Amino acid sequence: MLNISNNPVSKNVDLTKYKSGKSIFTKEYYKTFRKFLLAFSFILLIILFLPWTQNISSKGNVTTLKPNQRPQTLQSQIPGRIEEWFVREGDFVKKGDTILRISEIKSDYFDSRLTERTQQQLDVKNLSVDAYNSKVAALERQINALQREKKLKLQHANNKLLQAHLKVKSDSIDLKAVETNIAIAKTQFERAVNLQKEGLKAVKDVEEKRSKFQEANAKLISQQNKYLASQNNVINATIDISTINASYDDKIAKANSDLFTAKSAALDTRAQVSKLETNVANYTRRNSLLYITAPQDGYINKAIKSGIGETFKEGEQLVGIMPANYELAVEMFVRPIDLPLIHIDEDVRVQFDGWPAIVFSGWPNVSYGTYGAKVVAIENFISDNGMYRVLLAPNKNTEPWPEAIRVGSGAKTIALLENVPIWFELWRQINSFPPNFYQPENKADNKTKKEK
Incomplete structure (x- = not known):
């Protein structure tokens, strides 16, 4: 029966003549199976042309939409x-x-009355500032008084100098008059001597002319002394003016020096006041901490x-x-090769850990237990795990997310891309090609409008 012999019986005996042979060799056992394979192949061919939604699957965690709402x-x-x-x-x-x-725990702040004591120091320094300000005001008044007094003294000295100049002028005129008188007296005396020699004048007349000439000489010497004295008065008045300027300049300079010293001390005290105010504010703030x-x-x-x-x-x-008030979101991580396929406002389906779900990644409409989400943010720099972080927010146009979800729980995400035939998706998966690169419809429409 196994046909292992070198002399098979089937060559010499016709098995179809027997009843059992007729029952076995005349039947077509594969007819039904061939029909099944034909139907299956036809159905499979139809399935290959059905639409399939390309997607990017990833794992993520439940988080919050705003940073201030996170743990x-x-x-x-x-x-x-x-x-x-x-x-x-x-x-x-x-x-x-x-x-x-x-x-x-720091010894610098053990004093329970540190703020109060620092405030007292601040009050004392404020009084010092007021005192220095009063001293500055007094010195300014003193400087103004010295300047006014100097002005009056200079006016008085200038008047004396003017008087001295006028006295010099008057004495010089008198000196010229005396010199003229001397010349006249000398001429008369000489004429009288000549006339006396000729016998025309008496000796008495000569003596009188000599006496007048000597008196004129005496007046000349006296007038010269007066003239020199008036010149000395001019010099003295000039010296007085210089003395007044030097004296009052020295007094005003000393007062200014005291003024600048007081102002410097006031500014230094104000700096200390500012430092103490900062210390008081810091100590007050530190107490609140x-x-x-x-x-x-x-x-x-x-x-x-x-x-x-x-x-x-x-x-x-x-x-x-x-935080008690927060808006849930999901953070998913995508590979760098898939990042260009993710866009803002793109639809994503989310399956939360602990919620049963039946997922058909290629047919999201027939999936059960997934929830709608939209992309709201895409990270611009790669994360430590070598992927890019994408933030998802609930899609308000779909069913709401479960209220029992807690921040930090796990989630699986399916980012929905464009629709392609199943045969194309199988061909892509076999060749390890990435999903089709595409632009969202709204972005494409905007680009078309710009080109127009």
């Missing part, structure tokens, strides 16, 4: 020591509610530093808080 940690701006907790994990807090109280408050309404997630008496540095995380 955050609270830090202290100053190093400190935990003294008291006012909340428990899971508590709801409103904006401004006190979460914990801390104390200082001893209470860690909630920046917004939310829920206490986890106490990172929990022990009473536990110390920490500035900037260390103390407690985590989740």
